[in-house]
Amino acid sequence: MNCTETQERLPDELSGRLDPAETAEVRAHLAACPVCRHEHSALGQTLSALDTLPIASPSPALRRNCYAMLEAEKRSLAPTRAAAARPSRPAHFSILRWILAPAGVAALVCGGFFAGTRFAPPAPAPGLDPATKQELAELRARVDSVGQLVGMSLLQQRSTSERLQNVLATLDQRNPGQKVIADLIGSLALDPSTNVRLSALDALYPHSNQPIVRSGVLATLPREQNPLVQVAMIDFLVAARSHEAVPALEQLARNDTIDHAVREAAKRGLAQL
């Protein structure tokens, strides 16, 4: 090993980072070379001086501040966690609801049909009188709403990803019918999955100029518990310039029990409206 090779290895030799074979070679060279020995000694003195520098300790304030910061972060996460826990908590209720709701609706329809055929008077001939016509229209509306409920129950029996795909499929429709809009509002109001509710809200954005969409979102806002969806709904209503949302936003802005981010979003929204 020559002087250049030895001097390249001196810092590693002094730090104990060389393997034994290289250490032996360096030491053999040092024994024979006064120039490298001088270099070795000077670097060794510098490192020794570095090692004797006192070890500084931080003040107790550092620990105090860091733990305070940690606690603050935990507190800020708590509402989000609670909201995230909400759908999973009554899982068995959700399952029961999925099974019982369609069964209940089906039983109601069958019961109605049975009672109707057995006890109802014979069907009137078409075009008899206006009162009967109105009654028929009301009955048809009720059957339609029962049909929607059955549809919603069946929709919720599907997996989350299937429901999500259903909602996303509506994004491609340029002029969706009122039924699609109603289904999207239904998903926003009733779907147990946060992602499905959020995607339903996304799908409603292009139709925010329709009063029924704005009032549907506004009606759903007080029922919503998840801060993510709440903030998204507030943004939606503000983007839609929905001035009728002002009282609801004022209520949210004053409510100390809800998530801080939601309150802030409500205040921001009020300022913009």
Add this chain to the structure above:
Amino acid sequence: MLASYPDIRVTSPSFVVNSPSEAVDPATDTLSDHELMLAVRDGELDALGELFERHHGPLFGFLVKLTGQRTAAEDIVQTVFQRMLKYRHTYRDEGSFTAWMYHLGRRCAADYFRRHQATPAATDPADLQDHPDEAPHAGENAAVRDDHALLHTALNRLDRDDREVLLLSRFQELSFAEIAGILECSVGAAKVRAHRALRELRDVYFQLQKQKLS
């Protein structure tokens, strides 16, 4: 837009470090730094308390020597742990916690130097205990303190990059592979920079000693 809403995992708190005065859960003692940081990433924020206890001392020592100021070093340590919390989701499965911590420390220190480049540094009263008074000292203790002051001056005269690599290689028990990761360079380059920095320090230190004697 949908992809930006991750599922938020809710797990039971297994690490209980609520305040500095409370004992650390013995379960955390057996976990490696990497395992603790993965727990923090997954929402067990209390695990950061154990990481703080393990690492804030060496990190503070590194930053005191790097900045030459205790108060600045404390601020930077706090910022490092703040960023660990903020960017916990970016911690990688195959990562080395220590390397990541010094990487963050280096970035925070760079921010500090950038902010204070234009403004003259005020004397930190906390630093005075580490430096000799204006009056001459008698005896060996004073000589040692003089020598420390001389070395501090020599360190401060190095380029910040040189000082950084020298401190990382000498004091933080890091391999050159880890240092290379922190400095974002090759292992060979990290080694060459550390050796060059040591030689530079030696030259400045000996020069200052000569000036003092003359």
